[in-house]
Amino acid sequence: MLIKKLAxxxxxxxxxxxxxxxxxxxxxxxxxxxxxxxxxxxxxxGAKVEVFGPEYPNNRHFTxxxxxxxxxxxxxxxxxxxxxxxxxxxxxxxxSEGDGNAWVHFRAPDGNIYxxxxxxxxxxx
Numbered sequence: 848m849l850i851k852k853l854a855x856x857x858x859x860x861x862x863x864x865x866x867x868x869x870x871x872x873x874x875x876x877x878x879x880x881x882x883x884x885x886x887x888x889x890x891x892x893g894a895k896v897e898v899f900g901p902e903y904p905n906n907r908h909f910t911x912x913x914x915x916x917x918x919x920x921x922x923x924x925x926x927x928x929x930x931x932x933x934x935x936x937x938x939x940x941x942x943s944e945g946d947g948n949a950w951v952h953f954r955a956p957d958g959n960i961y962x963x964x965x966x967x968x969x970x971x972x
Contacts, residue, residue, distance in 0.1 A: 848920075857898075884899070917964070949965045
């Protein structure tokens with residue numbers, strides 16, 4: 848598997864409003880609030896920062912701090928390589944309908960959760 852770049856960061860926080868304001872007003876990211884307690888902010892190259900509030904039901908396993916997503920060509924192939932290496936798969940692989948996005952969450956030896964992602968909306972290096 849070839850890691851192309853950092854493409855995604857997700858964080859779960861009780862301070863959702865302040866965190867989103869920081870990303871928008873201080874860091875200059877633009878975004879939307881597609882569901883209650885969930886925000887998607889986008890960087891110039893299409894990479895994303897997602898903020899999950901305490902009531903948002905997805906990604907409850909994000910308990911170790913911000914989760915970073917490394918861009919790969921094929922999440923399913925990358926997940927198989929992780930399994931073959933004995934890495935714990937926490938969630939996925941899964942994806943969203945029709946847009947080509949997919950991801951898998953795994954626990955690295957440091958105990959933190961990481962993600963491999965494929966996202967046609969993120970510019971490839």
